[in-house]
Amino acid sequence: MSIPVVDPYPLPDPGDLPRGRVSWRVDPARAVLLVHDMQRHFLRYYTPGTSPLDPVLKAIDELRSRAADLGVPVIFSAQPGGQTPAQRGLQQEMWGDGVGAGAPSDVVVELQPGETLMPKWRYNAFHRTSLASLMGTRDQLVICGVYAHIGIAATAADAFMRDIQAFVVADAVADFSRADHDAALARIADHCGVVLPAAEVFAA
Numbered sequence: 001m002s003i004p005v006v007d008p009y010p011l012p013d014p015g016d017l018p019r020g021r022v023s024w025r026v027d028p029a030r031a032v033l034l035v036h037d038m039q040r041h042f043l044r045y046y047t048p049g050t051s052p053l054d055p056v057l058k059a060i061d062e063l064r065s066r067a068a069d070l071g072v073p074v075i076f077s078a079q080p081g082g083q084t085p086a087q088r089g090l091q092q093e094m095w096g097d098g099v100g101a102g103a104p105s106d107v108v109v110e111l112q113p114g115e116t117l118m119p120k121w122r123y124n125a126f127h128r129t130s131l132a133s134l135m136g137t138r139d140q141l142v143i144c145g146v147y148a149h150i151g152i153a154a155t156a157a158d159a160f161m162r163d164i165q166a167f168v169v170a171d172a173v174a175d176f177s178r179a180d181h182d183a184a185l186a187r188i189a190d191h192c193g194v195v196l197p198a199a200e201v202f203a204a
Helices: 053-070 090-095 131-135 148-161 178-191
Strands: 031-036 074-078 116-119 140-146 165-174 193-196
Touching: 031 053, 031 131, 031 148, 053 074, 053 140, 053 165, 074 131, 116 131, 140 148, 148 165, 148 178, 148 193, 165 178, 178 193
Parallel strands: 031 074, 031 140, 074 116, 140 165, 165 193
Antiparallel strands: none
8 A cells, every 4th residue: 555645625714723632832941843754755645736745834934033043943853765675664565665765865955054864763753763872861752744644643642642642733744635624633633632733833
């Protein structure tokens, strides 16, 4: 099975977002921004110049800029290229070979000074990575990127189990469809994190 081609779909408006169980607010002194798997390998299934890809790229760029202004660490996760079947494990059976051997990071933007590129091996960005140590004493994780119902949902759930407050940016994530997008946000808001629009992330 391979990643499906994604038909364009509109991102949810703030009024569409699910109500959560908690009233956590992002504190720049406690937060880390995780840009999750924004690699050409994953984004090639979207149509350039359309939603959700273009507005998500714009929102992520704004989040990075604001994070830099506020001293919030920015970490990019990226699946390494040319993984062996043993390294991919069950992902090989589910999704195929993954990122090609000629694309060791494949991220779609040029990293800025102070931003960190972190190899990632499974859906969950904490699994077999340095994310927890890179966060240090910070206990809030702001997550954007792809795909909302897979890696982003898995990472938010693991953050919760580590007593790290997870914030998923509704208009800075993308998925296979609007239905998957909405379902992922609803699930996260219901049991492991806060869902909010990009404009509210660093508003304080």
